[in-house]
Amino acid sequence: MTQAKIYPQHIDLEPVMRVQGTVRLPGSKSISNRTLLLAALSEGTTTIHDLLASDDTSVMLDALKKLGIRWEEVDERTHVVHGAGGKLPVAQADLFMGNAGTAIRPLTAALAVIGGDYTLHGVERMHERPIGDLVDALNAVGASIEYTGNPGYPPLHIRAGKVQPDRIAVRGNVSSQFLTALLMAAPLMAVAKPVTIEVVGELISKPYIEITLNLMRRFGVTVGQDGWASFTVQPGQTYRSPGSIHVEGDASSASYFLAAGAIAGGPVRVEGVGKDSIQGDVRFADALEQMGATITKGDNWIEAKSNGVLKAIDADFNHIPDAAMTIAVAALYADGTSTLRNIASWRVKETDRLAAMATELRKVGATVEEGPDYIRVTPPDTLSHATIDTYDDHRMAMCFSLASLDGAARRGNAMRINDPKCVAKTFPDYFETFSGIAQDTLS
Numbered sequence: 306m307t308q309a310k311i312y313p314q315h316i317d318l319e320p321v322m323r324v325q326g327t328v329r330l331p332g333s334k335s336i337s338n339r340t341l342l343l344a345a346l347s348e349g350t351t352t353i354h355d356l357l358a359s360d361d362t363s364v365m366l367d368a369l370k371k372l373g374i375r376w377e378e379v380d381e382r383t384h385v386v387h388g389a390g391g392k393l394p395v396a397q398a399d400l401f402m403g404n405a406g407t408a409i410r411p412l413t414a415a416l417a418v419i420g421g422d423y424t425l426h427g428v429e430r431m432h433e434r435p436i437g438d439l440v441d442a443l444n445a446v447g448a449s450i451e452y453t454g455n456p457g458y459p460p461l462h463i464r465a466g467k468v469q470p471d472r473i474a475v476r477g478n479v480s481s482q483f484l485t486a487l488l489m490a491a492p493l494m495a496v497a498k499p500v501t502i503e504v505v506g507e508l509i510s511k512p513y514i515e516i517t518l519n520l521m522r523r524f525g526v527t528v529g530q531d532g533w534a535s536f537t538v539q540p541g542q543t544y545r546s547p548g549s550i551h552v553e554g555d556a557s558s559a560s561y562f563l564a565a566g567a568i569a570g571g572p573v574r575v576e577g578v579g580k581d582s583i584q585g586d587v588r589f590a591d592a593l594e595q596m597g598a599t600i601t602k603g604d605n606w607i608e609a610k611s612n613g614v615l616k617a618i619d620a621d622f623n624h625i626p627d628a629a630m631t632i633a634v635a636a637l638y639a640d641g642t643s644t645l646r647n648i649a650s651w652r653v654k655e656t657d658r659l660a661a662m663a664t665e666l667r668k669v670g671a672t673v674e675e676g677p678d679y680i681r682v683t684p685p686d687t688l689s690h691a692t693i694d695t696y697d698d699h700r701m702a703m704c705f706s707l708a709s710l711d712g713a714a715r716r717g718n719a720m721r722i723n724d725p726k727c728v729a730k731t732f733p734d735y736f737e738t739f740s741g742i743a744q745d746t747l748s
């Protein structure tokens with residue numbers, strides 16, 4: 306095992322020869338934040354097992370508390386949320402949303418429909434991440450949401466409106482979270498008549514909608530679906546607590562460990578997600594398999610093992626935008642040029658991930674072509690030592706830990722990752738966990 310040296314400003318990862326081991330994954334961010342909100346909107350009390358403890362869930366928990374929702378942390382792995390049955394006890398609040406898309410977007414819709422006087426804001430980058438499609442959709446049917454900074458972006462000021470539409474139209478090509486937000490708020494609007502949400506244009510990141518529909522179902526609301534074009538919620542359905550609910554391990558967080566196993570020996574097993582996962586990012590394992598790794602799966606685990614040099618890949622990654630970043634770095638270990646297509650949404654996430662990925666991959670010696678919605682990576686013969694900037698993007702930090710795996714070629718040269726604490730967004734002890742699978746290091 307390596308001793309990861311954590312500094313306030315950077316972490317130095319010694320070259321790793323081989324990885325092997327088993328990792329217990331933190332809870333899924335997407336499932337955690339949806340479950341918290343649905344539990345808060347439900348009638349009854351919900352016990353949540355294995356909730357993610359990270360910045361993104363903290364902002365949701367804090368916001369719910371400010372809105373008057375009672376919850377308790379029973380122990381490290383168990384939370385209890387007392388639902389308020391579709392109402393919010395506190396009608397006026399100022400809510401800090403950090404940089405959590407899964408908090409601000411669904412809360413905006415729920416608060417706009419329930420009504421009250423609420424302000425929502427976040428970190429600087431949050432104020433550069435679009436929310437206009439969601440605000441337009443809601444305001445067009447009677448909500449009252451104003452921008453207090455730049456039009457189209459948080460911060461927002463929500464006032465009581467009257468939102469009881471038959472139909473709502475929302476664009477789906479910037480973020481699927483806008484549709485998720487409207488879907489979760491739809492039962493609150495469908496008081497006397499059905500509500501249909503129509504998707505205008507292309508819908509990206511579709512598997513995240515499946516997570517939304519699955520969790521809504523578990524909280525007692527079924528949604529009628531016409532392909533990906535429209536979704537209908539019948540009236541009279543209210544959220545009801547399932548009693549208790551278990552949060553799967555995070556499939557996006559799994560990607561770093563599975564990629565490590567595929568690159569540097571393995572086997573590496575992740576526990577907490579398996580073949581019946583509701584998270585689209587488990588399909589990351591299919592991409593690794595396509596690149597030549599051996600993947601095995603059980604009910605609650607996935608394992609990756611390498612078979613020598615990875616094969617280059619050319620594929621559409623629209624369905625797994627987060628885990629696709631891991632493929633871009635795994636491409637450093639492939640036998641040729643890899644192309645990741647249809648990932649324009651990378652530009653509006655924690656940073657402009659297409660630009661950031663291209664810049665940092667070049668630092669380790671790759672030849673990179675950055676297109677409007679694609680990235681093409683040709684690995685160097687030998688990876689160079691580099692200091693990687695992370696742009697306050699947890700995934701940049703986690704992805705580039707994989708660049709320490711070329712142990713033999715970079716004897717003595719650590720890979721430096723700046724601002725490693727940004728992993729706290731979804732995986733606060735990522736680097737300790739990563740060092741736990743490193744079997745041999747060279748220094």
Ligand SMILES: O=C(O)C1=C[C@@H](OP(=O)(O)O)[C@@H](O)[C@H](O)C1
Pocket residue numbers: 334335336406407479480481482485509510513626627650
């Ligand atoms: O709904 C969700 O839980 C998420 C949807 C995706 O966003 P987009 O729909 O904006 O691609 C993903 O990138 C994000 O990390 C989580």
Ligand SMILES: C=C(OP(=O)(O)O)C(=O)O
Pocket residue numbers: 404405406407627654655700731
């Ligand atoms: C895009 C991401 O986050 P968010 O939920 O804030 O959109 C991410 O975690 O990669």
